[in-house]
Each structure stands twice: as structure tokens, then as C-alpha cells.
Amino acid sequence: MKRAPRVLRSRLSSVVAGLAGAWLAAVPSLPAQSAPLFAGDPIAGRRTFIEGRCVRCHAIWGNGGTLGPDFAMVGAGRSLAQLAGMFWNHTPQMIETVRGRGFEWPTFTESELANIISYIYYVKLFDAPGDPALGQRWFVDKGCAECHSVGGTGGRIGLPLDGYARYIAPIALAQGLWNHGPGMQERQSIQQGRALTFSGREIADLQAFIRARSTLRNRTLILLQPPDPGRGGRLFATKQCVRCHGPNGRGTSWGPDLRAATQQLRVSEIAGRLWNHSASMAVAMRARGIVFPQFQGSEMADVIAFLYYLRFYDTGGDVRNGERVFEAKGCAACHRIDEPPQVGPDLSQSEAPLTPLGLATAMWDHAPAMYTQIRSADVEWPRFEGEEMRDLSVYLRSLVLQRRAAAGRR
């Protein structure tokens, strides 16, 4: 039965496009591009993921097929180009599996693939709930109980924390911690002689403990809507974070590169890191005359999403190294540039390399044909490691642009 078409969310599209634009702009040898290179909508990606029957082989959080990897376990911490390379490396295995099961090889448009990849990346944002028993331990061990109460038990100095029971995700708690961070940390270091820090998923555990022990009745549970990294990016600027961490979070002499700091971290871990540094940040900000920022509503979630996505839209690329990859991996044997005979298309005449997603889509959709060709030639399937796919992408794009420039001159 055919599904009624969904109205796809494009909330993130413009933001993502902006971030992708930053990627392109960072490649110094290439001209800036006016049209967005990449517009991934994770909600639309989820729909395509389901309707494209990806779940027959792949799972999210253990839900779905087991033939391929669980996408909630992979993806995070990798850039778009690395993800595309990862997909490519597993193509032979996927093709054999798909053929063996009698499935049809799924093909995607560029935007569909963008959406799917965005979705796969996005799910990692949604952290699993913490452990209330551990949370109870942290509540006592970290001294929270000396000032705050939950379910009527605990200190009276600070406000009761029962109200946070309306949330499941620890974002609201993290936001409260941040907003009161410098004051609380100062007071704690005076009264308890120590600075409170969080590691791992301790904030998530605390949140779970508050929910389990809160006596707040008839809670109107608040489910958060997906954070908006674009809005987070704007907040990053307006809250003056850019003054220390740079416009794209890559760090300055005042603050570290947040891409590295947030890589592989879950949301509650990022929140913990923010808290841990909030006291020293407050001092440094005061020294520079910057007001310590306060977050409201979904602002903290949006900023964390922005930080989270920094790595995804990793910029750069080395054209020369890309050329070396093109030769070393055997691409040039089939995709000859201006040189017959052509086994595969001359990629300098293709539209696909113009965007990283275009290239990834073309590779994906033509993978079965390439696989057949490569196998018949008894050639090993090329694999891309590290930043090789990114470099290859910028190299191929440079070929297309050079050809266009030459055509323009003629």
C-alpha cells in the first residue's frame, strides 16, 4: 500500500546548507559556491530510511535488521566524507547480501542520501536515559544533596529539583546547571572545598534519579523537539562564544577547537564538559568584558547540536592528495580523464563531483555496476581510509571546475 506523502521538515536545511558552505569556503584553491552544497533533513531521512527498507538490514538502537551495522553505533564523530567512504568500503559486502536475499539495490537521489546520512548522524544526539541508581549516588557523592532536594529529601539551600522531572532528556538540567554554574561552583568550592565536575553520563544519571524520586504529580511531560543546529550556530555568535572559540568553533588563542572537544561525545557528556569548564570560562569572560551567557528554552540544546554537527561538516581537503588517491586506488584505470577507452565515465565531465553528496550519490547508485565491472576485471575493491574520500572529492571537483573554466575561455 502506498503511503501518503509526508510533509518533510526543512527546518535544518538552511542551517546545514550554511555549514556546508563553510566547508566549501575553507578549500582555498576553489571558488566559493553560491548554491547550497548539502541540505540534509534528518526527519525526511528517517522517512526515507524506513521507506527505502534500510531497516531490513540495519538497526537503530537495536531496532531493525541485523545483517548490517546498527547505525546508532556508527556515524557519530565521522565527517560526511568519512561516512561516504565507510559506505563505499562496505559496498561489496552489501551488494552480496542484498543479492543473496533477493532484495533490490536501493537507489537514492542526492537529497535523499543527504537526508539519510543526516538522520544517521542525528540519532546519536538522542542520548539514552541514565541510571537512576547511579544518579542517586552522584547526587550524594557530588554534594548536590547538601543544597538541593528531590522528593522532599536533601538540602534546602538551593531550589528543589523536582520540577526537572517533567523532562526526560537531561538538556534542561544541563541548562540549569550552566546558568547557575559559576555561582554554584564558587559556593561549592568555598563550602565543600572542592569543585564539582561531571564525567561520562553522570548528568543523564542525575536526571534519571530526579525523575524516579521526584514527587511532582500529574507531570505534563515535556518531550523536546529536535534541536536546531542552525539556531545553535546563531546563538553561538550572539552569546559571544565566537569571541573565544571562533566563528565555526575551531578555536582561537582564547578557547579550544570544539570539534575535537565534542567528537564522539554524547549530549550529556557535552553538557558535562560545558559545566566543568564554566567556572574558568566565567573568569576568562569577565577578563575580556564578556557577559557570562544564560540559556533559555531550547537554546542549550541548539548550541550543543551545533557543536555536535561541527565535525559532520568538516571542511578542508587536499587536491594533490586527492589526485594521488585517484591514481593509487585504481580509479584512474576506469575513469580516464580525456583519454579513451572509457570504462567508466570521464568524471571531469560529470556533474556529480561538484558536491560531496553528488559524488557519494553517484557512487552509491552505480555501485552494483562498478562492482560487477571490478569483479570481472579481477581487481580488488578500492577502500578509502581517513580523509581519502574527502581529498578525492575535492580533487574531482577541481577537475570539473577546471574543465568548465577552460570551456569558458574558449
Added chain:
Amino acid sequence: MGSTRRQFLWAMGATAASVGVRWTSDVVWAAQGSGDPGWSPGTERFVNSSCLVCPARCGIRGRVVDDRLVRLTGNPFHPMSRGGLCPRGVAGVQLLYHPDRISAPCRRVGARGAQAWEEITWDDALGQLGARLQSLRQRGQPEALALLAGYCAGSMHDLWQQFLQSYGSPNYIADDYDDGTAAVMELMHGIGRSPGYDLERAGFVLSFGAPLFEAWWSPLQAFAAFAGPDGDNGAPTRFVQVDTRFSRTAARAHDWAGIRPGTFGVLALGIAYVLIRDELYDAEFVARHVSGFEDVADAGGERREGYRSLVMRNYRTEEVSAVTGVPVGRITSLARAFAEAAHPVAVCGPDVTHAPNGLLAACAVHSLNVLMGSVSRPGGVLFGNEAPLAPLAAPVVDPRGRAGLDRGPLAPSQTPFGRGDPAMRFAGAVAAGEAGAVDTLLLYYANPLASALRRQVWEEALQRIPFIVSFSPFHDETTAHADLILPDLLAYERWQDAPTPASYPYPVWGVVRPLVDPHPGARHTGDAVLAVARQLGGSVARSLPYESFETLLKARAAGLFATRRGMTLGDAFELRHQQQMEERGWWLPEHREFEAFWDEAVDRGGWTDPFIDETEPAGLARTSSGRIELLPARLLEALATVGEGRTAYLDVAAAAAGGSDDFPLRLIPYRVSTLSSGTLPLQRWLAETPGLFPDVHWDPWIEVAPTTANTLGFANDTMVWVVSAHGRYRARLKVFPGTAPQNVCAPYGLRHPDGEPANPLHLLDGSSDPLTALPNWFTTFVRLERA
């Protein structure tokens, strides 16, 4: 070695099949290639909807060929039924095209019950009804309108309520099934809602007479829950059925514990005894969330025994065994297995509550969940919420209507707990009251002359009501007494909603939509009510400002769209994914516009929210103390007045009275999933699949133990009279070792092929639990006579 009949039939079938396969591979059908003029392939559609045949409200998918419904299967998107459908649901096609459908509005032209009718137009029919109701209101007697409504949870129920309220009548009479568990939850938790059971995640299901795979709230919920090999903890889900007979559910269980009728509560407390004695209960949960467990001193300083003391003093396993017939070792092993399971849950069936001490026994059964902390926890008892529909338009009540409402219902409940049997109470009040107290009775999916325990009371009541209107699409026993029939569309032709019953803890709002064009002579009762409201005008019309029932439904669905939770129905991956998202505290908006949401909800069959916040204290108890009450003060107070000297949890075995010389055998009526709806005359082939017996199809039957049959001198298949002090009926005797001696197990809902009734409920003694007024099903004794 000779072959059995079964082997012979199998061999014949296999031979025929192999011949058929070979033959069909060679044959060329005459029509093939001949190109019959005018022939073209049919246009096939599959449309999702919801089943309204029983309260389970499963998802259905209709196969429609050339705008004709040819098959019903389950909607795989429905989270409760998961693509399954029971035989009654499948047989809905037979109802749709049944030749006995009432084809137009009818006006009675002969004597009541004579079945003489004159077809009239819809305008005429609605005009007559509207004029009658208008006149009644103008005379200042709006309360003389009454509605007897069968199970119609959802927007039809709300529409009727709103209509009656704005009209000025407090007489909405529910004629549906009550298993009594909502009263138990109200007492112990302060939550007046039947419990939801998280069977899917349970590690051990201990069912006290609940017909999980037969005529429970939703047999498909049980089928879906036990279809997988594992519970939430990865260990196999164990299922033990405690029952008075070897039922179809018992046959599907891992284990069956036979028990004497009316002693479920005693067994539960015997298990509680072991849990407490061996310190196997969840002491932390009890200490944090439960009151009444320990002894307390009252205001006067007098010591009052708590649950622990009462159980330890009165329910030692030896005594419990003597009452229930369950061996001591079995009681102990059941208790230990229950305690050791990761997610144990005790399910309370209607056999527990339909007994002289039904309420107390049900409290005892549920106390096992409380002891193990299996409340508001995965795999335990969960109290779900209703789907967050937008409310109907604010009701408008004018002074005339207000006066009618203020005069109160004709037959208010007098029972301490629960609502009892409102339909029987109403009939009794009409039969005994002043003439004209009820001027007009509307019958909506109610057929009390077939379903009521005391048919003669209803016969008397109907005689005293001047104007009776039935909305039944078929002639039935009660419709025969109507003055006007306004035939409803069937569920496959109309818009409605279908919320799942409380037994399924997650809210599911099923959409019922037309699968085929409506019958030209019938009309949606919802649309008819809206039309009458417009005709009445004033406050009634303002209270129901909807063009059609479809627009009403759509307006209500806006609440689902706005709630920012849940999802339109989806496959297993989508459902689990949504659950995981909400467990993590997030919700992804799928639809920007309501119209897109509505279209998809209709297309997929509805909406659901697969997440319950198990940390919410209000999901555990809403009592004044904020705790679960094991010895509810209200119950103790009520026992003091109507308890005949009983105290809570004591004397729960009082039902174990014996028979007499005239009537030595105890009657055990039971529900069969395919037969209990009363539609058997319309769906005859459902009689093919009634029970455990492969060779009983068309005759009503009873089950007796081999020793009992031998003693009485009856061979298997003998036709006998089942005789009580209140009536008799004919049935075929089946010798069945799954029946305890001295019991006669009798399914109800059957008839003889010639229409002769065979309803064991009509033989009952009419007694009831004084605390709930629920009828006693197992206190009637009978004898058997050769027919």
C-alpha cells in the same frame, strides 16, 4: 496398523492437492485468451480501518475489489493486534452483505413483537423522532428520554452524552460489559480505570481466570504478547493459567492450575502468604508506596491489623489448599516462581469478580502485583491515558435542559463500588415505576432481551415505554419491540473512532473509515443524531455544531496533532523507534500541517503513543495518601454496612456452598470469543470454531467430567436438559476430563440451528456481590435430564 480417520483425511487431501497441482499446470482455462467481451481485471484496493465487532477494537485491512469488500485481514500497523484478526473480525464481511440487513427506516404497523413494518423515508423517520423529542422537551420532561447504549467507547459515546446533556436527560444507560476491575483500581489506587497489563514485557504472567486467548478484552493483545519467545529481560515469558476448567487459554499456557470456583482470592492470599513468609516481596516498594501493609493504631489507640498480619494469620498454605483444591506444594512453587521472575504480573479475570466476594477476591489478586512492585513498571500493571483528543464543542444547557438533568437519573447506582448493572437496574425501575417515567427509549447496539440475565424484567419494562427507537442494522429480539427503526451503517461503511480497551496500556486511537460505499437505505447513527440535534435547534444544536460525524472526528483529531507526542500508526520498526525516541525525551514532528497528519492517520488506521512515563507518581496512586492502599478505608467502611460482618480479605471463600439433591451440579457459564456477541444467527459459520472440541459445531453443548457422566449414566453426545430453579435449556453433553467433577461448564452465545435459545445465563440464580452488584456466575446449581 490401521490408519485413523484423521490420517485418512490427510492422505486424501494430500492426494487431491497433488493431483490438483499437476492438473492446474496443464489446464488452460476457457476464459484465458478468449477475451470475453466486456471483461477487465478488477480494481483492487487495500484500506486500513478498525474493527467494531467487539470491544478489542483491533486494526483491520479490507481488500476491496471493484468497490466490493471481499476480505478482511488485520492491519499490521495496529500496535495491539499487529496484523492479527479473530474469526469474528474476519466474518464481518458476512454482516456487510447479509441478506437480512434492514434496507430502510421502518415504522411499526402491527402489534409490538409482531414484526410488521412499513418502510418510510429518512426524512419522515428523522422528522418523527425529532417531533417526539421536541414535544417531550416542550412538555418539560426531557428526562423522559433514555438511551440504552452498548459498548461504544470513543466519540460515539461522547456524542450521545453531549446530545443527552444538552437535551436535558440524565438517562444514559450503559449496557456493556463490566469486569469489575475498575472498581478495584479505584479503591486501591484511586484510579477509576481498568488496569492495563504490559504482557509483552512481563516475565511471568499469572492469570486468575482471565480468558486471555478467548473472550478477554483483547485476545489479540495476548496473542501478540506471547508470539515472541522472550520477555523484556531476555528470558522466556512464563504463563500460568489458574482456572476452574481446562479452557482454551489454559491449553495455551505453560501450566494450568485447576481451582474450585469462587476461591481465586483465597489462592492469591495463599501465594501472598508465601511471599511474605519467605520475604520474597519487594519490601522497598511496599515501604515507599503502599499503606495498610503493617498494623497500625487508630485514633483511639486501638491496634488494627494490617495486610501482613491478616494474611499470615488466615491464609496458611494448608488452609488455602483445603479451600481451593490447589496442593500446598503447588501454591508454594507458584509463589516462588512469581517472585523470582524479573517482571511478574497477576491478571485478574472476570471469573474472579463475578462471585459473591468478587471485589474482595479481585483486591486479593491485585495485591500480588502490589507486593511485587509490579505497578507502573515494565511488564506490570500500567495505567495508560486516553488519547488526547480535542474535546467536543462546549455543551450548552438551557433552563429546560437543566431542570431535566437536575431531576437525576431514573435508576442511580446504589452499590458502594462500581456501577453494577445499569441496564438491569434501569429495566427494574421502569417495570416497577410510574407509567410514563420513560417516554422514549433509544436502543444503540443494545439487545437486552437477548443479553440480560432477567429477560422477563426487560419485557415488562419495554411494555411500559410508549416509544422505542432502534438503530440496529438487523432485526433482533429487542428491535422487534421498537416503534421506529433507523438502521445504522455497518462499520465498513461509516466513520467512527475505535480506542483500544484499558487492558492495552498504551493509547491507540483507531480510525474507522468507509471501506465501501454505504448502503443506500441506511444512515450513520452519528449523522442521524446530528440531524435531530439541528432539528431540535437551540441549545442542542449549538452543542453539536458538526456537519457530519466525519467532521466531528476530524475536529477531535486536532487534539492529537497538537499534543506533540505519539505517531500515526506504523510498522514494528516505526513503533519501537517512536517509543525509543520518547524514552529518550524527544519527539520528531513528522507533519507540518494538520491536513497531512489527518490524511496519514486515516490512511494508516489511526494514532498511538507507545510511551508511558513510568516514573509519574500519579500513575501509581491517586489516593488521598498518595499511596497504594492494601486495606482501603472506604472498603472497610462499606463492609461495615453491607459486608454482613466481613472484614477485608476474610471470608473470600464464602461462595463455596454446595448443591442440593435436586440441583447437585454447579453451573459454570463461560464466554467463547466467537460466540459471545449475540451475532451468531448472522454469522453461522462462526459456529465452526467455538471451543477445544473439533467435532462440536452447530449444537449448544455442555462439558462434564467423565466420572460425573458415568454417575449420571450419560454417554458422550447425549442431548440433555440443563435445569436450574430458574429455567432450562437443551444442550449436547460432552464428556471432558478438563472439567472438575460436580461442575457443568456451559458456553454462552450459542443457539440451536433452528433458533431455539440455549443461554445458560438465563438459568442463573440472580444473586450478586453486594459491594459491586455484579452478578454471581458460579453460585447456581443445576441438574441434567435426558432430552
